Amino acid sequence: MANEVSKPKRRFNILSIFRRKERVSADAGERNNWKAWLYLAPTIILMAVFTFYPLINTIVIAFLKNYDYISQVHEGFTMENFGVVLGLVGRSEMMNADGIYESIFRWNCTRFESDGVVGIYLNSEGVVSRAYFTMNVIRYAFPNTLLITFITVPLSIIIALLISIGLNSIPAFKKFFQTIFFIPYVTNAIAVGMVFAVLFDYKGILNYLLGLGTLTWIDQAAPAWRGMIALCVYIIWHSLPFKILIFLSGLQNIDKQYYDAAKIDCAGKMKTMLNVTVPLLSPQILYIMITSFIGSFKEYTSVVGLFGQQGTSPGSYNMYTVVYYIYDMVNSNVQYGAAAAVLLFLVIMLFTAIQFKVSKTRVHY
Amino acid sequence: MEIRIKNLTKVFPGNPKKGIPDTRAVDDLNILVPDGELVGLLGPSGCGKSTTLYMIAGLLEPSDGEIWFGDEDVTDLEPEKRGIGLVFQNYALYPHMTVYKNVAFPLTNLRIQEPVLDENGNPVLDVDGNPEIKKRKLTKDEIDKIVRETSKIVQIEQYLERKPNQLSGGQQQRVAIARALVKKPKVLLLDEPLSNLDARLRLQTREEIRHIQQSTGITTVFVTHDQEEAMSISDKIVVMKLGVKQQEGVPQDVYNNPCNKFVANFLGTPPINLFAGRIQGGKVYIGEDCVREITPEEMEQAKAEGRNLSDQDVTVGIRPEGIVIDDNAKPNFHFKVDRILTMGRDIMLMSDQEFRLSDTKFVIDAFTKVSVGEVQAQVKPHKCLVFSLEEGEPRLV
Numbered sequence A: 001m002a003n004e005v006s007k008p009k010r011r012f013n014i015l016s017i018f019r020r021k022e023r024v025s026a027d028a029g030e031r032n033n034w035k036a037w038l039y040l041a042p043t044i045i046l047m048a049v050f051t052f053y054p055l056i057n058t059i060v061i062a063f064l065k066n067y068d069y070i071s072q073v074h075e076g077f078t079m080e081n082f083g084v085v086l087g088l089v090g091r092s093e094m095m096n097a098d099g100i101y102e103s104i105f106r107w108n109c110t111r112f113e114s115d116g117v118v119g120i121y122l123n124s125e126g127v128v129s130r131a132y133f134t135m136n137v138i139r140y141a142f143p144n145t146l147l148i149t150f151i152t153v154p155l156s157i158i159i160a161l162l163i164s165i166g167l168n169s170i171p172a173f174k175k176f177f178q179t180i181f182f183i184p185y186v187t188n189a190i191a192v193g194m195v196f197a198v199l200f201d202y203k204g205i206l207n208y209l210l211g212l213g214t215l216t217w218i219d220q221a222a223p224a225w226r227g228m229i230a231l232c233v234y235i236i237w238h239s240l241p242f243k244i245l246i247f248l249s250g251l252q253n254i255d256k257q258y259y260d261a262a263k264i265d266c267a268g269k270m271k272t273m274l275n276v277t278v279p280l281l282s283p284q285i286l287y288i289m290i291t292s293f294i295g296s297f298k299e300y301t302s303v304v305g306l307f308g309q310q311g312t313s314p315g316s317y318n319m320y321t322v323v324y325y326i327y328d329m330v331n332s333n334v335q336y337g338a339a340a341a342v343l344l345f346l347v348i349m350l351f352t353a354i355q356f357k358v359s360k361t362r363v364h365y
Numbered sequence B: 001m002e003i004r005i006k007n008l009t010k011v012f013p014g015n016p017k018k019g020i021p022d023t024r025a026v027d028d029l030n031i032l033v034p035d036g037e038l039v040g041l042l043g044p045s046g047c048g049k050s051t052t053l054y055m056i057a058g059l060l061e062p063s064d065g066e067i068w069f070g071d072e073d074v075t076d077l078e079p080e081k082r083g084i085g086l087v088f089q090n091y092a093l094y095p096h097m098t099v100y101k102n103v104a105f106p107l108t109n110l111r112i113q114e115p116v117l118d119e120n121g122n123p124v125l126d127v128d129g130n131p132e133i134k135k136r137k138l139t140k141d142e143i144d145k146i147v148r149e150t151s152k153i154v155q156i157e158q159y160l161e162r163k164p165n166q167l168s169g170g171q172q173q174r175v176a177i178a179r180a181l182v183k184k185p186k187v188l189l190l191d192e193p194l195s196n197l198d199a200r201l202r203l204q205t206r207e208e209i210r211h212i213q214q215s216t217g218i219t220t221v222f223v224t225h226d227q228e229e230a231m232s233i234s235d236k237i238v239v240m241k242l243g244v245k246q247q248e249g250v251p252q253d254v255y256n257n258p259c260n261k262f263v264a265n266f267l268g269t270p271p272i273n274l275f276a277g278r279i280q281g282g283k284v285y286i287g288e289d290c291v292r293e294i295t296p297e298e299m300e301q302a303k304a305e306g307r308n309l310s311d312q313d314v315t316v317g318i319r320p321e322g323i324v325i326d327d328n329a330k331p332n333f334h335f336k337v338d339r340i341l342t343m344g345r346d347i348m349l350m351s352d353q354e355f356r357l358s359d360t361k362f363v364i365d366a367f368t369k370v371s372v373g374e375v376q377a378q379v380k381p382h383k384c385l386v387f388s389l390e391e392g393e394p395r396l397v
Ligand SMILES: Nc1ncnc2c1ncn2[C@@H]1O[C@H](COP(=O)(O)OP(=O)(O)OP(=O)(O)O)[C@@H](O)[C@H]1O
Pocket: B012, B023, B024, B025, B043, B044, B045, B046, B047, B048, B049, B050, B051, B052, B089, B225
């Protein structure tokens, strides 16, 4: 008996340091705390190595000046990386007395279209200087990413919703069609991209079927808007199966009685869909909306798969996306890539917060 | 509007491969619901009450048979066109809509017909000289007025802005009733609408439903498995068992003259007391007690209907209220009272009578003098029913 009474005193765990006043959790829960941590340990260790450390490291690198990834040397902290990513900072190099080029950053410089050396000139003092341009996200990557997001997210959600509702209401071939619609999900994005590339080729099947002659879509320096159409079609097609899967499982969980009630209440098909199906599916719709917003902000593989490069012609950046930019930068200027990643993270956070806020009143759990 | 159900049958197909047999949920059902009356559909769980109701509503397709609303065959008509109100067994309120929206929803789908008026307010006539009719939706104000009126009747005005999951079961049920009533349907179908209310509210809502039904004259089918509820509210009751109609009639008639043991046993609380007995020489015995004589008229009628009243073993049923314990009454039935329960104006006698087939409970007036032990009683002949030993056979006497 005495033993039992003294027991609570010996109880101690690390977390209680942080937990000042609140003693909310039940005794039983606290007693088993160390066990819970033990079970979580493998996950936590893995996440620390592969998620938390890279995350923090990325944020740190985003603020390092002239960071060299291999030697890990840098010249202190700076905001300039963000300036470069946003196209606010230009870089020129000037030869010093020892004949070595030193980097000089200038805010408010003109923007150039391609990466690399854009000019070598002598200034009035006879010093050789060369202007550099590092690609930024403002001209192509960010607008393209926004465009992709605002075209593909709503469209794919609406299409997936219609297909799911259709599938759900035909009992006969449901399983069959469900499988058909799920195929894109299990096929590799790059491989499918190559198939699409064949479809959209200027001598491809699409032009043949639509009788469009040799209209260029994805290559032969096709105009950006046509490239974008092809890209969006591909992205939507590839994103449908997962959405359909989620919507179908949501639809199957809606009690049939609500549809019976709607029939008794004389609601038409359209009205039932808008007033019963969609609201009852709203948790799934919100989930899909947020995940696909995030997904399309990170669009990259589809561009590689479809175009194999940043644009509709070699050297063109007209299909560039933010994540494509980040991957490009990893090779040459990792600090710019890190800065872009941090910016993208902030943008995604902002959009997600807005969506949560807006949906609060509209989602029924 | 009268509802006629002819040979209605519903078979839910089983799966022969997995050895699941077909379910005959409703079997060759014939019911007449006279215009403006309330018919109680009564039976134990799983006897096909809801299935019948859903077929009347059009939500389930009958396997066979016809349903007529007045002169119109509605068997193949969609539910939307039948003009019915239905209260579902588990309400089926739209969880995402407030109570107000739930109740208003049927109204937003309603199209009313109105004569077209010219600028002087006179009806416009068409080429044949008939007033021109135009269909229109209800306005917001009209809807609001009806919703508030209806909410008042079922006492849910104070919950109009809540969601269904913020209401108690009873409140939800009343919202469901309001939703069924708002569009003033020609036919009202209620599937166990009171099952979740407490005893008092149940009584109150029952009366309210009866009142609304009578004042509006809506033809109503009321499903319940509570026989007391059905008997108290209905103009007519229909007793079902395993999809088959057992008996149909005015509640008191069905109670007094049940057609078989099932109906006799199903109606009445506490249920009828059953004993092993026998017919011997035109008399009904339980053990050595002759509890009842069969009158010559009864003999005659039985003969005409082909019932065999010759000497045989039978099951004897005596209603709980079917005995008199009185010095003036000549006793013809004895049993040992084990326990006595006083219940206000009645007392209940519990007994382990030796020939009993079910728990034996008798209810007598509270002023009768009884004590635990051997009791001599007289059985009221019309409360004593005789059944053949075979299940499902018609009542013998
Ligand atoms: N969709 C269905 N498929 C197969 N069998 C069904 C289906 N619906 C009902 N049944 C069966 O039909 C019979 C009648 O069901 P029903 O729901 O009409 O009973 P009920 O009288 O309303 O019972 P309760 O009082 O419990 O609501 C039951 O045996 C049930 O198992």
